Amino acid sequence: MVELKVNGAVRQVDAAPETPLLYVLREDLQLNGAKFGCGLGQCGACTVAIDGAPAFSCLLPVGLLAGREITTVEGLGSPDKPGPLQQAFIDEQAAQCGYCIAGMVMRAHTLLARNPSPTDDEILEHMSPNLCRCGAHMRIVAAIRRASSRKEASRSQRGAL
């Protein structure tokens, strides 16, 4: 049995300690936001926040996560009540196929929590480990800008970076 703190709740999971967090989230906890992409920490589709920092959940055995605060995209809101960052992604229509988006949202979340008004350079720098192969980057950046507290963010138009 492994005890995990996920989205504010303590969860008991019957999993071997070497099981990657991603598998436990998806298969044991039915938190299917985080996706399996490459399994090698190269694409970012599995990104979650651990104690407020972005982490690739495909590369993290649950046995190493005792006492750590895990946040997944489900922890930011729901389809009925999306959180502000999720709403910004909807408003900017910042997804094409959508496979990378849960990871993108979580990586962006860790940036805005630490720096509520990042510059475009800071957004690009922070988001660079996460890949999107549809080419939705411009809208993703626009969504992050919209969710930030930057003054000009409210004027942001779709795709106008």
Next chain:
Amino acid sequence: MRFGHLVTLLIVVALVGFGLTFLQSRPLKPVDPPRRQSFDDAQVRRGATLAAIGDCASCHTAPNGPAYAGGVALETPFGVIHGTNITPDPDTGIGRWSFAAFERAMREGTDQAGNRLYPAFPYNHFAKLTDDDLKALYAFVMTRQPVRAQTPENRLRFPYSIRGLVTFWNWLYLDDKPFKPDPRQSDEWSRGAYLVEALAHCGACHTPRTKWGGENSKARFDGGDAEGWWAPPLNGSTPALEPWDAERLTAYLRSWDDRHGGAVGPMAAVTANLAKAPDADVKAIAVYIASHFGQPDVGKKVRLEVLLSRPEPDLGDDAGLARGRDVFKGVCAQCHETGAQVPFTVQNLAQHTSLFAPTPDNVLRVALHGIRTPAGGFGPIMPGFAGSLTPQQLGDLARYLRARFTDLPPWPDPTAAARRLMNQPEGPAPAPAVAPKAWATAQ
């Protein structure tokens, strides 16, 4: 009595005057910034190549800042010093420097106004550049985009804050004799020697420094320090086992070598630059450096074979090593236990020099911050684990790596090192092949 005072006063005035003249040099006449047309295109192009081999940008281009506009903060044992603006801006850069002023700075470490420059600027190497190469470098920097950017003030401890004292350093460490090829060596070796000693200044990091910050000429290439990273020895004194030769070094210096891996830390910028340099020059550098490594050591070869073929060692009842193994199996093994099936991984981590280092710092820095490939570039990429692993887990991992992949004694306290490094900034991201700003504004 009165006469005595006068004499003392005169002596003091004379000494101060003498001191000032000798701790400084005369200012050189400012010129109007030279026009682009006054330089030959081929000369500018050659200057660009030389600037890449000399790695000027590492100290003169701030992270995400405009090219060559300065502002890079360098931590030294004497305090923080900033790379200056070497764009041709007339007020904050070197736009009003004549070639004579540029040459004096490069050869003697004295700026246009006559002030001593600090030897973090490796003029002790550049002193050996040929006149032609200096002219090409001048043509290159004077044709860059002028950027108005005041270089931040240095924060050096007293008495190092007195620039004039560098005069004494120059007596000790400035060898301004021109470069002489060694007639017993090949032309290629001599070309490499010239590039390494006069331009690429490898010794600035790979040779240990004396108390006064000079390169220790008795320990050339014995390994040193580069902005907090261990710069390994470039000679037979290296603790690493996988041997280097000119071919392996050429591959490493341009991108990646499948028996050693690729450059990390401050060296990554060097290899990114060398990737753009002419093949013949990089190969010459490799030939020269390889000659310092000498012939492969038989003892080391046997030790490496043992390490590469041995099964996982018995960890006994060491709980820390067992925890480190769990971290390795869960986090690292997906890529690093595939026997080089994953691109840009070596067959066995025993081939990495950093595991044989005197401290775990290099290994921990990579584990913390990963390896990034510049945007638009091609090369190794590794995620960093600063946010997801604890200092204890990283320390255990470092202990396990050392025990598993080397035959050297354990590092003293990797967990304390992990805690210390975790609280340090990551350092600059690699210089992007396509500047993010240009990419963003192009939309």
